[in-house]
Amino acid sequence: MPKIQLTPENVMSVYTGRANRCCCGCSGVHSYSEQHRAAASKNRGYPVKDDEIDDETVRRVIRHINRSKDAVDEGGHIIVASKTRWHIAYLKPSNS
Numbered sequence: 001m002p003k004i005q006l007t008p009e010n011v012m013s014v015y016t017g018r019a020n021r022c023c024c025g026c027s028g029v030h031s032y033s034e035q036h037r038a039a040a041s042k043n044r045g046y047p048v049k050d051d052e053i054d055d056e057t058v059r060r061v062i063r064h065i066n067r068s069k070d071a072v073d074e075g076g077h078i079i080v081a082s083k084t085r086w087h088i089a090y091l092k093p094s095n096s
Contacts, residue, residue, distance in 0.1 A: 014061035031057040
């Protein structure tokens with residue numbers, strides 16, 4: 001399988017949180033790209049607020065996933081799972 005390469009242009013949002021927990025945000029944080037705010041708002045069904053925008057965190061998670069040998073493409077999102085943390089990049093839908 002080819003190595004996964006993410007960029008800010010194809011990542012809409014990221015999640016980082018405790019492993020083996022739900023990803024609703026109770027055990028981690030969702031961060032959104034300003035560049036894809038409209039697409040993310042449409043995708044989740046309600047507006048992304050200013051305090052949810054964090055381009056630096058999006059870039060940091062992208063770097064982490066790109067450097068990992070354990071990144072898994074799960075269709076629509078890419079995940080790196082360690083024993084204690086999950087790092088997930090949610091891809092921009094192709095229709096937005």
